[in-house]
Amino acid sequence: MKKILKVFGHNLLDSAKDLAPIVLVIGFFQLIVLQQSIPNLFDIVLGTGFVLLGLTLFVYGLNLGLFPMGEVLAFALVKKGSIIWLLIFSFALGFGTTIAEPALIAVANEAASVAQLGGLIQEIELQPYAQILRYTVAISVGLSVLLGVLRIIKGWPLTTLIIGGYLLVIITTAFAPDNIIGIAYDSGGVTTSTITVPLVTALGVGLASSIRGRNPMTDGFGMIAIASLLPIVAVMIFGMLW
Amino acid sequence: MVDLFQPFVDMLWDVAPIASVLFGFQLLILKQKIPHLKQVIIGFVLVWIGLTLFIAGLEKALFPLGKLMANQLTSPDFIGSNASWEDYYWVYIFAFAVGFSTTIAEPSLLAVAIKAHQVSGGSIKTWSLRITVAVGVAVGISLGSYRIVTGIPIHYFIITGYAVVLIQTYFAPKSIIALAYDSGGVTTSTVTVPLVAALGLGLASTIEGRNPIIDGFGLIAFASLFPIMSVLAYAQITDFLTRRKK
Numbered sequence: 001m002k003k004i005l006k007v008f009g010h011n012l013l014d015s016a017k018d019l020a021p022i023v024l025v026i027g028f029f030q031l032i033v034l035q036q037s038i039p040n041l042f043d044i045v046l047g048t049g050f051v052l053l054g055l056t057l058f059v060y061g062l063n064l065g066l067f068p069m070g071e072v073l074a075f076a077l078v079k080k081g082s083i084i085w086l087l088i089f090s091f092a093l094g095f096g097t098t099i100a101e102p103a104l105i106a107v108a109n110e111a112a113s114v115a116q117l118g119g120l121i122q123e124i125e126l127q128p129y130a131q132i133l134r135y136t137v138a139i140s141v142g143l144s145v146l147l148g149v150l151r152i153i154k155g156w157p158l159t160t161l162i163i164g165g166y167l168l169v170i171i172t173t174a175f176a177p178d179n180i181i182g183i184a185y186d187s188g189g190v191t192t193s194t195i196t197v198p199l200v201t202a203l204g205v206g207l208a209s210s211i212r213g214r215n216p217m218t219d220g221f222g223m224i225a226i227a228s229l230l231p232i233v234a235v236m237i238f239g240m241l242w
Numbered sequence: 243m244v245d246l247f248q249p250f251v252d253m254l255w256d257v258a259p260i261a262s263v264l265f266g267f268q269l270l271i272l273k274q275k276i277p278h279l280k281q282v283i284i285g286f287v288l289v290w291i292g293l294t295l296f297i298a299g300l301e302k303a304l305f306p307l308g309k310l311m312a313n314q315l316t317s318p319d320f321i322g323s324n325a326s327w328e329d330y331y332w333v334y335i336f337a338f339a340v341g342f343s344t345t346i347a348e349p350s351l352l353a354v355a356i357k358a359h360q361v362s363g364g365s366i367k368t369w370s371l372r373i374t375v376a377v378g379v380a381v382g383i384s385l386g387s388y389r390i391v392t393g394i395p396i397h398y399f400i401i402t403g404y405a406v407v408l409i410q411t412y413f414a415p416k417s418i419i420a421l422a423y424d425s426g427g428v429t430t431s432t433v434t435v436p437l438v439a440a441l442g443l444g445l446a447s448t449i450e451g452r453n454p455i456i457d458g459f460g461l462i463a464f465a466s467l468f469p470i471m472s473v474l475a476y477a478q479i480t481d482f483l484t485r486r487k488k
Contacts, residue, residue, distance in 0.1 A: 021343030022437065026307065029336055034314050040306075047303025054296030057288045059349060065285020068278070069264045076272050089267055096260040100293070106300055106436050107462075114443065114454050158420050159411055166404045173397045182396055182459030189427060189466035190435055197350035197428055201357055216361045217417050224354075225423030228466055 008060060015056040023048070066199070074206045083153065087146050093203065094145030094227065097196040098138040107190050108133045111183045120179065133187075133238065140234035141191050141227050145200060148223035152207045152214060158222040165229035172236040180239025188232040200224060246298060253294040261286055300436050308437045311336070312444025327391050334384045337441065341383035341465060344434040345376035351428050358421050366421070370476070375425045378472030379465045383438060386464035390445045393452060396460040403467040410474040418477035426470040438462055 030038055038044060077086050098104060112130040115121050121129050151161060173181060200223050208220035268276055276282055314320060315333050345351060355368040389399060411419055438461045446458035 018347035018349060021347055022340070025336075025339045025343045026311065029311060029315070029332075029339075033332055033336075034311070034320065036314060038307075039310065044303045044307055047299045047301075050295045050299025050302060051304065052299075054292045054294065054299055056292070058292030058296060061285045061288025061290075061292055063285070064288065065282040066260065066264070066289065069268070069276070069282055072277065073264060073267055073272070076274065077267070080272065085267075085271055089263070089271075092263040092267075096263040099259050100257050105297060107439055110439055110443065111459070114458060117454065158423065162411075162423060163408065166408070170397075170401055170404070173401075178456050179453075182456060182463070185396060185400060185463030186439070186459045186461070189429070189462040191427070198353040201354055201424075205357060205361060217358075218420055220361060221354075221358070221420035221424045223424070224427040225420070228427035232463075 008056070011060050012052070012056045015052055015059065018055070019048075019052060062198070074203045075210070078207060078210045086149060086153075090145045090149040090203070091142040093142075093199060094196075095138045095142035097199055098141040098191050099134060101191065101196060104134060104137060104187070104190050107183075107186060108137075115179070129242075132242075133183075133235065136234050136238045137187050137191055137231045140230040141196070144227035144230040145203075145223060147230075148200075148204065148226045149207060151222070151226075152204060152219050153211065155214065155219070158218075158225070161222075162225060162229070165226065165233075168233045169229060169236075172233050176236035176239050180236055180242075184232050184235035184239065187235045188228040191227060191231050196227070197224060200227065246294065249294045249298050250290075253290055253297070257286065257290045257293065304436050304440070308440030308444065310444075312441045313448050316445055316448040327388065330387070330391050333387050333391065333445065337383040337387040337461075338380040340437055340441065341380035341434075342376045344437060345379040345429050345465075345469075346372060348429060348434060351375060351425070354421075354424060354428050362417070371425070371473070374472050374476040375429055375469040378425075378469030379429050379434070381472070382464035382466075382468030383441075383461055385468070386442070386461040387445060389460070389464075390442060390452065390457050391449060393457060396463065400463060400467060403471070407467070407470050407474070410471060410478070414474045414477050415481050418474065422470050422473035422477065425473045426466045429465055429469050434465065435462060438465060 030036055073089070077089055108130040111133060112121070112126045115129060116123060116126055147161070150156075151158065176184065201221070204223040205216045205220035208214040208216040214220075265276070268274055312333075315336055316330065320332075351372060352368075355366075355371045358366045358371060359368050385399070389396060414422070439459070442461040443454050443458040446452040446454040446456075452458075
């Protein structure tokens with residue numbers, strides 16, 4: 001129990017260090033540049049406390065449950081040697097980690113409320129709009145991880161895939177409605193964060209180290225890059241169809 | 243007080259997919275027992291609670307504060323009326339500071355930096371990578387704010403950026419390319435996204451003639467593109483310096 005508390009305190013300190021620069025920047029601008037007081041101070045302090053505690057519990061829980069599980073599975077699947085199951089697992093991993101991504105949830109909700117303010121959707125459509133946007137992004141991340149794993153197995157060069165991805169983005173940009181372009185480009189960056197990155201990186205580097213002839217440095221990385229491109233294309237297609 | 247019951251229920255539906263993927267594969271496909279089952283279950287419960295508090299806190303504090311500050315920094319009272327794009331210099335400085343500080347703090351970037359340090363056999367330093375990426379994000383977000391202020395369409399920047407990345411890729415040392423591309427997606431995580439998205443939406447709703455739907459988004463796209471350039475450039479510079487030394 002004492003050990004748990006110590007680790008937890010350490011994690012809380014880490015999260016506090018992670019958040020401190022942002023608090024400093026915001027404090028500096030609000031108090032010194034703008035020379036304003038901080039409104040609803042109680043709410044802000046309470047909210048920041050939630051964010052801090054939430055981030056700590058989240059990271060702590062990841063290390064306790066998700067990471068060990070994910071690593072054990074990635075290695076076991078490579079050992080089993082079935083490519084089909086490996087690909088199904090990759091898709092499921094990409095989809096599963098993205099659908100739970102807090103940053104994506106936040107941005108999808110913002111996107112929906114902005115779309116509503118702009119008269120694009122009715123209030124009743126708010127929830128479904130955000131939901132379908134999230135599922136669109138999650139499915140495309142699933143496909144990206146699948147593609148990334150296939151690339152590592154087959155040894156395809158990353159540059160070719162990325163150039164192909166860039167071309168797809170440019171082509172869909174030409175046809176997508178203007179109001180979706182910004183949201184689409186953003187969802188590329190949003191998809192890949194705290195839950196996704198470590199799991200997917202562990203999978204890529206693990207795979208590249210266990211397959212002969214692959215270099216973990218040139219082949220193990222790159223999965224996140226693909227997972228940042230495909231969602232852009234997927235969301236623009238979502239925009240054309242909505 | 244904040245109503246936390248509904249968020250907890252909603253979040254359960256979001257954590258369930260990961261849990262079922264991992265448990266499903268372990269039990270049904272690999273047919274193996276789960277090591278340290280009790281610890282793993284506690285981990286999942288903590289993830290669930292943590293995510294809920296995190297989202298609730300964001301909606302309570304970071305989103306409104308970010309929007310408020312963006313509004314204040316862009317309001318005519320602060321900038322002066324008939325402002326041209328140079329008058330928004332505090333906005334660009336703010337964007338730079340937020341981009342840099344949030345990226346340095348980014349846990350997923352730290353995770354990748356540690357992995358890259360291990361895999362590269364120590365030739366990639368954790369701190370150099372983090373700072374290089376953070377500078378890329380900071381520059382990207384400043385430029386993104388400039389774009390919102392001026393209203394230049396986003397895809398001009400992004401497509402030009404793609405061209406620059408491709409040219410750099412051609413010249414950069416091969417071993418860095420995959421990592422550089424990855425740093426693009428890694429940078430914008432749980433802390434950066436809400437603040438930066440709020441800044442963009444706030445800017446676009448205060449500046450006359452801007453539509454939040456069209457102009458408000460896109461900062462994150464800048465923040466994901468510029469680190470690729472900065473990491474490639476960093477690799478090229480160090481490569482050049484070591485070769486000159488020889």
